[in-house]
Ligand SMILES: [Ca+2]
Ligand SMILES: [Ca+2]
Ligand SMILES: [Ca+2]
């Protein structure tokens with residue numbers, strides 16, 4: 072591992088001057104992403120479950136009857152240990168564990184591949200106390216409970232000198248993760264992971280050293296310490312800066328432009344470990360890129376140097392920032408990232424497709440989409456991660472059940488009008504319209520695990536329910552007042568919506584089989600504010616489609632003009648075929664009717680006879 076040092080030194084030495092301009096990874100253009108929250112995706116190994124020692128490591132108490140939650144149990148039913156602790160439903164839900172792990176992901180790669188997915192984004196996988204793992208205890212080991220031998224891994228980690236990469240070991244969880252990378256690559260897919268480099272958890276090894284050794288710790292400058300404990304007094308004076316005041320997430324020390332050199336070097340070494348694990352200069356055994364948590368909170372100079380390092384290891388890697396706003400300063404030729412989680416796409420979908428009383432006009436919807444287009448250089452539009460929901464928002468279906476809210480606002484039991492109920496057929500129909508839009512629009516669409524089989528749920532923690540698998544039998548979800556929700560109380564069957572799954576597969580397959588969707592041009596051809604209908608075209612040479620949406624309550628007769636002699640068409644969803652030859656002074660008149668709340672996908676073929 073010693074030769075780690077050289078590329079890192081080079082990256083550090085030649086930072087500003089050799090800063091590489093972005094060249095976008097070709098593989099990422101138009102690819103379909105699938106987001107996995109590892110603790111909740113699949114439990115592939117019942118022998119690696121977290122223990123209460125780990126789950127309650129940051130707490131002053133530990134319920135003696137704590138146990139792992141049954142994967143198929145009713146989300147709203149409290150376990151005995153939760154009942155015994157008392158309090159509200161949500162008070163203990165963050166201490167639940169369901170046992171999701173790396174093996175579970177490996178076991179379901181064929182499912183993901185079968186969906187048509189090209190790349191996987193994993194929420195944090197490094198060892199951490201919490202269920203979400205945004206509070207890393209380390210950046211160079213996979214969570215021991217995601218791997219096959221937690222007890223042994225813990226001992227191995229304890230015996231390491233963590234600041235010295237030449238001393239790092241490979242735990243069984245680390246090796247298991249390498250196997251996952253290999254299995255993903257064997258299936259022709261890519262995989263990226265979450266980089267949480269702004270802060271750590273309080274169990275992070277360097278922070279623990281500070282707790283132990285106070286101002287004598289050699290890591291005391293890694294964090295922003297306000298005061299050390301005075302051992303001559305009874306109270307603990309130790310105080311430090313946490314992310315947005317959160318003491319569980321101490322922030323790394325920094326200047327205005329860079330992270331402190333201690334954590335910076337450590338992050339560089341960890342980056343190297345996961346991008347070229349066997350350190351032979353060939354990155355094919357490593358991850359294909361990163362999604363960067365709270366990207367704007369980390370100094371930009373750090374990202375510049377880090378980008379140089381990443382590109383020096385694998386110039387085909389992708390770097391995606393978590394940036395909720397339009398961010399041309401970060402995503403552009405001189406920017407530090409290739410793409411971002413395109414929440415602006417989600418806002419537009421929420422305000423038009425989902426909103427009801429507050430629905431914006433079609434013209435405004437198109438204007439909002441075009442605002443994204445003019446924000447970034449054109450080629451970047453193909454790699455933006457077009458999502459509609461994530462681990463940070465309520466699920467798409469629950470957004471549809473609860474329309475007319477601002478995106479990611481008032482989406483839990485604090486809103487007495489919010490319903491966590493199972494969606495009805497009418498809601499699934501709207502999801503299908505959105506799926507067609509997402510999969511036929513420009514960009515790289517991302518599916519949050521379970522959306523494709525109809526999972527519903529309010530904002531965190533309810534958006535992180537265990538994945539619903541077809542081969543498992545689930546208890547009904549019974550929502551009572553005890554949940555804290557006031558609306559949507561009832562008893563709901565939990566199972567995969569196979570019709571929805573097949574629809575997603577079909578639309579994704581259409582996308583993958585046609586370059587027009589993957590990287591073709593995009594033009595809006597028609598919009599009608601009164602009818603709530605619009606048409607856009609995707610085109611790559613002769614590969615040519617027009618999509619027609621009608622969100623209104625009435626049908627719409629639409630007339631488009633093209634300057635061709637003759638056009639034959641196939642409407643993909645119905646299979647209906649036909650042709651147009653009539654020509655007036657405006658050109659070839661392509662006329663059709665679309666019924667209310669519907670979508671049509673026409674593939675067009677020019678005939679030049
Ligand atoms: Ca497990
Ligand atoms: Ca003291
Ligand atoms: Ca390698």
Ligand SMILES: [Ca+2]
Nearest residue numbers: 463464479530
């Ligand atoms: Ca949220």
